[in-house]
Amino acid sequence: GEDVEQSLFLSVREGDSSVINCTYTDSSSTYLYWYKQEPGAGLQLLTYIFSNMDMKQDQRLTVLLNKKDKHLSLRIADTQTGDSAIYFCAERDPNSGGGADGLTFGKGTHLIIQP
Amino acid sequence: DGGITQSPKYLFRKEGQNVTLSCEQNLNHDAMYWYRQDPGQGLRLIYYSQIVNDFQKGDIAEGYSVSREKKESFPLTVTSAQKNPTAFYLCASSTPTGEQFFGPGTRLTVL
Numbered sequence: 656g657e658d659v660e661q662s663l664f665l666s667v668r669e670g671d672s673s674v675i676n677c678t679y680t681d682s683s684s685t686y687l688y689w690y691k692q693e694p695g696a697g698l699q700l701l702t703y704i705f706s707n708m709d710m711k712q713d714q715r716l717t718v719l720l721n722k723k724d725k726h727l728s729l730r731i732a733d734t735q736t737g738d739s740a741i742y743f744c745a746e747r748d749p750n751s752g753g754g755a756d757g758l759t760f761g762k763g764t765h766l767i768i769q770p
Numbered sequence: 771d772g773g774i775t776q777s778p779k780y781l782f783r784k785e786g787q788n789v790t791l792s793c794e795q796n797l798n799h800d801a802m803y804w805y806r807q808d809p810g811q812g813l814r815l816i817y818y819s820q821i822v823n824d825f826q827k828g829d830i831a832e833g834y835s836v837s838r839e840k841k842e843s844f845p846l847t848v849t850s851a852q853k854n855p856t857a858f859y860l861c862a863s864s865t866p867t868g869e870q871f872f873g874p875g876t877r878l879t880v881l
Contacts (some may be wrong), residue, residue: 697860747868762812766798
């Protein structure tokens with residue numbers, strides 16, 4: 656089946672940029688998403704990118720998509736303690752078993768902020 | 771405010787009992803989903819529904835059941851047949867362009 660892979664942990668210093676990486680396998684993905692999960696809470700949609708785009712910027716967040724390498728990244732500029740969370744990459748995949756709008760999620764990257 | 775609510779936030783169940791988790795949305799979304807989250811496992815799809823009175827099994831449907839009698843509501847029942855039900859359960863609904871919005875989750879613990 657299709658797979659989305661992420662590193663489990665990323666540690667950065669407060670004020671630095673964080674770059675969270677994700678690889679996916681489905682070349683027919685139309686949308687790719689980044690979600691944030693704080694402890695004990697649901698997932699919050701941060702941003703998404705359509706597959707015909709290379710980059711999308713939204714305030715401190717920059718998403719880069721390399722379709723050739725099936726690589727997606729999320730850059731958080733000026734990382735703050737409030738950014739500490741688990742970040743999930745997801746691809747929209749009609750073959751995921753979740754219907755036409757089904758998503759396949761990575762296992763999440765824990766972002767740890769050092770003071 | 772528009773959004774998705776789940777209740778209860780915490781739920782304790784004795785072995786052999788069925789329990790039902792509530793999920794309600796007022797976003798007017800047709801599609802709704804139930805996921806299970808275990809540490810280090812990411813999200814796994816249990817059931818989904820693309821329209822009222824219709825639902826489909828996801829990847830780990832065994833031991834669970836759902837209903838979709840109203841557009842706003844998609845309750846999940848964890849039956850006694852589910853051998854390892856302790857987990858964090860997340861409900862979501864999606865827009866026509868596939869953006870999924872999540873509820874706050876229910877943490878189920880089997881005693």
